[in-house]
Amino acid sequence: MKTSDAIQLRIDEIKPKDFQGDIxxxxxENSKGFQWQIAVLDMFENDISHEIYRKWQEILKxxxxxxxxxxxxCCNLACSEFSPDELKKRAANGDKFAKQFTSIFIPYNSREEARKIYPEYLNLLDETIDEDVYFYHCPKLNDCKKCSDYKNRPQICRDFPDNPLCILPKSCGFYEWREYAQPIAMMLHSMVEIIDYYKEKINLAQK
Structure with missing residues (x-):
């Protein structure tokens, strides 16, 4: 069953008996339809949202x-949707991730320079994402392209990948986790978007 159909089914399950109308x-105000909308918003907030959170925690566990x-x-070829200047601005504005990232990673001069380092991964990115990304590398890599201070690597490195929507090569130790968890994560993401859509439309209808 599609995610949208599953949510619609749950909405219909709490619909007043013999009631005609759409959510x-x-x-x-205070009519059956109005109270149904209130019940649906409550279900989103206290039931489905909690279910999404619990499932997400299971994925991370x-x-x-x-x-x-x-x-x-990830050390040779870290990628970000933000340019070096954008990351610096975000870091200056208090973004903790951007601050950590810019304190560690150095941008490549060009996409082609990055491609020479890991052509297979660049090809994978080209096939997977449409938007522009920027490539960075860690200066602590040794001549063998391994981390020279692995035991003391910062938290941002220890936490990667922090979600199963990251694009990972098959050589990554978390690749199998991503392959299993990605469809679930995409479903949860879809649920959040659908719920937000309903919440926005219901709130507009009740004004």
Whole structure:
């Protein structure tokens, strides 16, 4: 069953008996339709949202069964949707991730320079994402392209990948986790978007 159909089914399950009307219709305050909308918003907030959170925590917990293999792909070729200047601005504005990232990673001069380092991974990115990304590398890599201070690596490195929507090469120790968890994560992401859509439309209908 599609995610949208599953959510619609749950909305219909709490619909008043023999009631005619759609959840997004406008109803008089305190009418059956209005109270149905209130019940649906409550279900989103106190039931489905909690279910999404619990499932997400299960995914993150499962990650603990996997570990870094030291392939150094994420060190040789870290990528971000933000340019170096954008990351610096975000760091200056208090973004903790950007602050850590800019304190560690150095940008490549060009995409082609990055491609020479790891052509297979660049090809994978080209096939997977449409938007522009920027590539960075860690200066602590040794001549063998391995981390020279692995035991003392910062938290941002220890936490990667922090979600199963990251693009990972097969050499990554977390690749199997990503392959298993990605469809679930995408479903949860879809649920959040659908719920937000309903919440926005219901709130507009009740004004």
């Amino acid at each position: 997004l219709d406008k109803y008089e 499962l990650r603990e069964n996997y570990e870094c293999k030291g392939c150094a792909t």
